[in-house]
Amino acid sequence: MTKFPSSIQNLIDQFNKLPGIGQKTAEKLVFYLLKQPKTELAAFAEALAHVKDKITYCAICQNIAEKSPCPICADTKRDSSTICVVALPQDMIAIESTGDYQGKYHVLGGNLNTLDGITPEQLKIKELVGRLASGPLNKEGEITPFTKGGSGGIPKEIILGLSPDLEGETTILYLTKILKPYKMKITRLARGLPMGSDLEYADEATLSNALKGRREI
């Protein structure tokens, strides 16, 4: 079978490895790139080759960052009496973009998923529990009780900012069991009708949750 020239086929194969990108999409992308100037391709290649160079994980919240602790964990103005647990860095960015949350975060690195073989050991659950157990050390080297603005200790509230899908719900159940012994409030994000949606077309589970979670005006 006649194929594309090897340099093109090679790049198609590379794109084809990415999740959700099949053979045809990979071909389309490569032929689009072939029409771009060489400087564009060089910039893309540069970004690709060096994306991991400056990246580390924040020792506190486990988020990807350029240095540890990350800007949010290092920010003493943020309320560390609340920790929002999210699955992915993207979820943290989504919550940050609301501008409505001033607490700290903890990034698990995914959700529990038995089908994909993602077990609690692969998520940063141990690190989350570690944050709860050890408060900041005082001058005498003793663990101090929780203080506003500190980076450790038992917070007042843990928000489980996980998606209400199968994997998210599984993770919420698991975390609730793990976190129950600590005397703190554990909350989850409200489930209900999304803004702009049409009640008529809402599925039963969403509508049922919206009813159960109804609030006085």
Place this chain on the structure above:
Amino acid sequence: MTKFPSSIQNLIDQFNKLPGIGQKTAEKLVFYLLKQPKTELAAFAEALAHVKDKITYCAICQNIAEKSPCPICADTKRDSSTICVVALPQDMIAIESTGDYQGKYHVLGGNLNTLDGITPEQLKIKELVGRLASGPLNKEGEITPFTKGGSGGIPKEIILGLSPDLEGETTILYLTKILKPYKMKITRLARGLPMGSDLEYADEATLSNALKGRREI
């Protein structure tokens, strides 16, 4: 608004520029790549940076190739009395993969599209007409009449291997007008029911074409 670390944001922006890849898909791809080993990223970057280095266009069929003339145009075993006109290199690969075509090709580089501003001048139509007008030169420097296996001259048949969509049909109409004066057979690919399809769900235009193009068994 808190953003991703700059090296990650930079790569997200690069992916976001590609056609059909939005912000969320770009993020998903970059976080997938972050989990890959550095050698993988380096190989991808290398493929990207050098994809255009060895690529040229075949002076005869206008296809992308590593050298000109391309392997198909240089292959004297192929029947050059038939030229199949296709829009893109991918279309040529698709036809080659059937194994049923032994003629030559001509790659237009796209279809006419008034909305996207793609005019006949931007396609390799001039080059196609050039192939018809000039046969190969003989030893005396005169244009020889068409010979089997030669690279020029008036072929017996031109197959318009273009998609039966709006742009393809426009291109077929335009090319037919241009090519009519040359005394040769001009054909187009059959339109009808695709293999494995269900007659009940075929659209009217497809079924109408299948009826018009019916063949005796």
